[in-house]
Amino acid sequence: TQIGLGYLPLVLIAIARPALTWAAIAVILIGYWLTFAVYPLPSNDFDYAAVGVNADWRHLQDGFAAHWNKNSNLAWRVDTWFLNLFPVEQPFTHNRGGYSTLSFIPTLATMLLGLIAGRWLRDSESAKLTLRRFAIAAVVGWAVGYTLDATGICPNVKRIWTPSWVLVSGGWCFFVLGLLHAVCDVAGYRRWAFLFIVFGMNSIVAYVMEWFMLDFVHENLDRHFGEDWAVSLVGPIYEPLLVGSMILLVVWLILLWMHKHRIYVKI
16 A cells, blocks of 8 residues: 555656655655644543553653654544545554554655665666765665654654654665675676575565465465474474465465566566
């Protein structure tokens, strides 16, 4: 939903002047932060339990940072109005994970950072310039994002995609992409990356498969080896890791077959 709702404005901004991309990111991040900041703080007697937040929820913030508390912020309030406009069996009161519809707005800023990264890779005059840009973007994203979080001006909250999270996660993406660009494209060490190429060439398929392969593979493994086969092998702590690895292997083998037959799903 976050990607889907943001895709149309992303395309419209992409076909405009490149300078508009940076301006759009600034407007989105500052404007989204400001709307949360001016929304009233939850009262001292706010019933967090009624919106799915336990009394011992350790991430509840005090002071100014409380503007972004789970299921008491602006995005939560919009959802309690918007989602109840549709026919529902019972009134919507909260999302258990704290996710919200409005998160597509700051997610658009993340998508625009990806657009910028793609332009740098495509249009840069030299690899050295590209790597310098990635390094600067990473450092700036980290510095601003972590500072906003540490000072309580804007906490890093992935589930509602706060502006500081856009900057911090964007910084890490620029760093990793720059590192991979240096290793794979500049230095030419690519053979090691074949495992990831199989995923990357059909990333949409991999993303969609995760939603239905998880239960499908898990049920078939339980059917053939018994419900407790993973626990008996590695114990309850590492059971999710083992099962997840098996599911990942099945997905990768399917993607490998598609790759060998040059079957690619793209937008």
